[in-house]
Amino acid sequence: MAEKFPDGTLIEDFFLDNKEPDESKYGKKYIVTDYGIKDDGNVYTEAFQKLIDDIYEAGGGAVTIPKGVYKTGALFFKQGVNLYLEEGGTLLGSDDIADYPVCDTRIEGESCKYFSALINAEGIDGFLLGGKGTIDGNGHKSWRAFWIRRKWNPNCTNKDEQRPRLIYLSNCKNAVLSGVTMQNSHFWTNHIYKCNHIKFLRLKILSPGQPVNAPSTDAIDIDVCSDVLVKKCYMAVNDDAVALKGGKGRNADKLLENGGNERIVIEDCDYGFCHSCLTFGSESIYDRNVIMRRIKVSEGKNIVWLKFRPDTPQHYEYCEISDIEGNINNFLNVGRWKQFADGSSIENPMISRANNFYMHDCRINCNMFYNVPELSGDFIIKDIVLRDISATERFKSKSPEFVQEKGLTFE
Secondary structure, eight states: OOOBOTTSBBBOOEEEEEEEEOOGGGGGGEEEETTOOOSOOOBBBHHHHHHHHHHTTOOOOEEEEEEEEESOOEEEETTTTEEETTTTTEEHHHHHGGOOOOOEEHHHHHEEEEEESSSESSOOOOOOEEEEEEEEEEHHHHHHHEEEEHHHHHTTTTGGSSSOOOOEESHHHHEESOEEEEEEEOOOOOEESSSSEEEESSSSEOOSSSOOOOTTSSEEEEEEEEEEEEEEEEEEOOOOEEEOOOOOTTTTGTTTTTEEEEEEESSSSSEOOSSSEEEEOSSEEEEEEEEEEEEEEOOOOOEEEEEOOTTOOOOEEEEEEEEEEEEEEEEEEEEEOOTTTTTHHHHHHHEEEEEEEEEEEEEEEEEEEEEOOOOOOTTEEEEEEEEEEEEEESSSOOOTTTTEEEEEEEE
């Protein structure tokens, strides 16, 4: 029987094919050491970019990182040019923000001028990034600077400390990112915007919580995208693992640059520490047909986190959470996200909605199963169904009025 999304839509074959691309799919390999790029600690941005441009002019192929550590600033990939990292090979990002030019981009729910990422791809069909090597953002310097700035100005935002993302794909389709380790991003690790049919396969995505806390280093941010598969990945990051984005502000739903996310599948993944396995928000408008299943969590703060901004119209619906096991602070966390929101909206909040969430067949050790405030008129939440869930709860939580429990047991 064909599988379906929570609203009854058929799950297309795209989601069933989770094989990593064969090396031959990357095209001719261009070993970077053959083009003047050395493992000597120097920054080779110009040489890397010239190689990308030359491969494009030659009809395509793969920038190939051999064993060693090769340092660069922002790189801009082109149609037919892929990135392959051999085992023992590391692409190391510069820790100087001057190596990441300011450009028109998308960050934190806004289309604006900001710094480019380490790896950038715009409008590419079929971009491949993979292998057994490592992409290291080298973000330690900017993490320290961020927390020093926070001591001086507790209200400083993420964008106040100038730091790049690790990977940014915009207006791309049929991309596959697989096999590699992604670590130590300055800011968000993977950010995809207005993309469709994107796969994240067997990645290891890491950022530390100590000795220096790596701020806002989300593993995967999905921003106005459709048909995204996250499968067999390991995520241990000092913020949200998978976060759904889409826009913010009182008129966010009227701007063409914003939009919703649809048909997102997260399955067979393992989580180390993270703030949330799956987060709706904080800059999100509309999310529909989201599946997270067959997940193991060793530690973390939340399984599902619904962030509702008082200054943004938001609607999350048709989500299925199943076969989750492990240790977590909260199974379901629901609340207003007031950080940096429009001040006037705190007293006059916009309406937030969530409906048709199905959570079943989970085995959880938690502090609280429900971390949900008393609802007021600015929340409309309904049709949240829980079935066949076993939870060991440290602090007794109260079942919210909008939840239908069918076989929920606490120990």
